[in-house]
Amino acid sequence: MTTARSKSGNPKRDGKVGNLRTEQKAQTRALILQCALEVFAERGFDGASVRDIAGFAGVNHGLIRYHFADKDGLWKAAVEFLFNRLHEEMAAPPEDAKLAPLEQTKSWIRRYVRYCARHPEHARIMVQESIRDSDRLRWAVKRFIKPDNEETRRRFRRLVEEGVYPDIPEHSFNYIITAAAQSMFMLANEMKYIYGLDVASDDVVDAHAEAIITLLFDHRARRAAVRRPKS
Known part of the structure; x- marks a missing residue:
């Protein structure tokens, strides 16, 4: 009985070539x-074209059509990629499990602010779709956001x-933190012209995270300590 031979006659070499091609395909897909x-965030769904995205990515227009069928399929694949990345970057480090709930929340806010700084396109896309109240938004809410x-x-x-925190409406807590974390990076150019700041700078990002934490938690704790009567 005979078995099919590899093209080069060297199974190990062919395996490495196959792995390299798989890796290259994954990198190309991530680039697309x-x-x-970025194009959807800047132009919105209606203003973006598959051809423009292909040109921006430096790939053949037909390649995108082959992998994603149409613009709607590309948008959904891109948003799924976006939320998968969010989950990866927001995963708590093992040492956070030993922290009290308040300290866990502070760590979570720091990670979220850094994520928003690295990926301002996330908030911009969601704003674009929320303004339009699109079927795409409802799909994203059901699958990821909710x-x-x-x-x-x-x-x-x-x-x-x-x-630690007053019993305010949960949605207020959620969107206060969301807006505080996202807005500075969504409005990066405005920040540059008003304050001369590069909001992508690590120092600016970390200072912003600590400012949010101080306003939400530490400021209240210090005020309580000042008001506490001496025994």
């Missing part, structure tokens, strides 16, 4: 999706139960 996110909000809701309830 990132370019799609399930993700469950974690924020649980985090908020723990803070309330610990007496």
Whole structure:
């Protein structure tokens, strides 16, 4: 009985070539999706074209059509790529499990602010779709945003139960943090012209995260300590 031989006659070499091609395909796909996110964020779904995205990515227009069928398929693939990356970058480090709920939340805010600084296209795309109240927004909410909000809701309830935070509406807590974390990076050019700041700078990003934490938590704690009567 004979078996099919590899093209080169060297299975190990062919395996390496196959792995390299798979890696290259994955890199090309990631490049296309990132370019799609940036174009959709800047121009909106209606203003973006598959041909423009292909040109931005430096790939053949037909390649995008082959892999994603149409613009709607490309948008959904790009947004799925976006949220998968969010989940990867927002994953808590193992040492956070030992922290109290408040310190876990501070760590979570720091990670989220850094994510927003690296990927301002995330917020811009969601704003574009929310303005239009599109079917795409409803798809993203059902598949990603609403399930993700469950974690924020649980985090908020723990803070309330610990007496760390007042029992305000959960949606207010969620969108206060979301807006505070995202807005400076969405409006990077405005920040540059008003304050002369590069909002992508690590120092600016980290200072912004600490400012949010101070306003939400540490400022209240210091005021309480000042008001506490001496025994």
